[in-house]
Amino acid sequence: MNYYVYLIISKRNNSYISYVGYTNNIKKRINMHNESKGAKFTRGNKWKLIYKETYNSKISAMKAEYKLKKNHKLRNKIKNNYLYK
DSSP states (O other): OOEEEEEEEEEETTEEEEEEEEESOHHHHHHHHHTTOSOGGGTTSOOEEEEEEEESSHHHHHHHHHHHHHOHHHHHHHHHHHHTO
């Protein structure tokens, strides 16, 4: 089974916020975020998927998610590449 690490963004108060997560069903997970049934932080916003990476195991995906969540430089780089291309 494949697992995905993803980065989604939403506009809030004239700036863009981002959220990182992992899942085994990317479409269902993004729909949950947009229906305010995802993580508490994501409720009430419309989210757009801007980055995803595929992993063969849940453990690999969880490790990659943790690294991306903590690495704000990389998150901002991905976000800026999306916003300013």
